Amino acid sequence: MGISSTDLRRAGLFRGLTGCDLTGLLAVARPQQAAAGTTFFLADDQAARCYLLTAGYVKLVQAGLDGAEVVVRMVGPGEIFGWVAVMGGSCYPGTAEAVTDSAALAWDAEAVRRAILATPLLGLNALEAVGRRLREAQDRVRELATERAERRVARTLLRLADQAGTSTSGGVEIAIPVGRQLLADTAGATLHTVSRILAAWDHQGIIGGSRQRIILRQPDRLRALAEDDSEA
């Protein structure tokens, strides 16, 4: 479970850093835990720290006016979160809630600024990480604007499998407890629609699983649904 200290070197954020730099960074990091269902920070909190997830899974959630929740991003081990607000010196745009018991390393905003100024490569790595996420966010904008719910759900499942997939005999299992509601919030649909879609796929043998567990039995067909223009 989680990633070891030596694995940190392989995390994108620290790529290319010297052992010395790494030691310094770890020295000022504060380990922090969050049990499933609890939060690292809330939306509109003053952004004081940024995080690197070392174990577990965290969902970044924004609440709409009417109480609807949107999962802006699922964070897995080795990924960073909370950096955007810290750089801008503002408030967190969303809430970071642990989906499973999670652990992270936290840095104070000022410490991060200093670290980047001292180790420019860290800034470059962070820029790349944030850039990748911007790209993902833009892709989601396009998808939400142009694609139907079914396809968005397919993409969401594939993304989750990519991020937390475990190959088993029966297919790829998603190692995060994903309920229909969470899936709906992530794909930009409603609980009901997601349930209907998954039920249909279940009957077709494309997916399987039970409560909170999803297994992709035929990832290829899902991929086809997600990308093909016409359907099988």
Next chain:
Amino acid sequence: MGISSTDLRRAGLFRGLTGCDLTGLLAVARPQQAAAGTTFFLADDQAARCYLLTAGYVKLVQAGLDGAEVVVRMVGPGEIFGWVAVMGGSCYPGTAEAVTDSAALAWDAEAVRRAILATPLLGLNALEAVGRRLREAQDRVRELATERAERRVARTLLRLADQAGTSTSGGVEIAIPVGRQLLADTAGATLHTVSRILAAWDHQGIIGGSRQRIILRQPDRLRALAEDDSEA
């Protein structure tokens, strides 16, 4: 029109840099122009350069599977674009098309990496700029997932006014030629729906203008439409 060299210092990207750093950066920048309707780069081009817009307006567009276009972002003077792909060393995720005659400064990917390593503050500034955009993109994800077309259009108009608004006697005029189609692509709706909505607002005196020109006559009412839960 556009921003002068001295204004660059005030552009977020260069905040806090020394005159010396700035001079060095400008020395390796290549000025580049694009007439309205032409492009700085195309989607899936190998990302070789990143840009700082000095004059005009540029839209970043992604094409959907079915030919539908989505405007991922409108870029105004002083803003940067094309940085994400350059940092990741990949292809541009979208096309950058000039909406009006535009001018920009371009840097080679490698030059930017070197500049950031040499001037870490530049990296911090870039991180902040990209972060702000990530935040905007995430906001749009939430809006597309939870809000109705009318509200999204209202928000889009307010954003454009914020970015390129000119106060006139009759209200705030958007200084970019914005057609219904462009508005639709930006708000995540269709040409028809946008036309209907704008026609209704026109009758109510909320907006005005003619072909490709939009004037916000009562920005407050638009704001109410964009943010209020109940309507007037």
Next chain:
DNA sequence: CTTCGTCTTTGCGCCAGCGCAAATAGGAGA
């Protein structure tokens, strides 16, 4: 002034997906 092309409006039909509500089904804990 006329013509042409693009942008815009508007009517009408349709359907994906939401909203409500109620029935089920699994799991976890006692």
Next chain:
DNA sequence: TCTCCTATTTGCGCTGGCGCAAAGACGAAG
């Protein structure tokens, strides 16, 4: 094993907004 609680399924009606198609308006060019 039994019970309770939460997750999930599913029926049904409704509607926002898309899709098509055609007409109308404005500007630019000649």
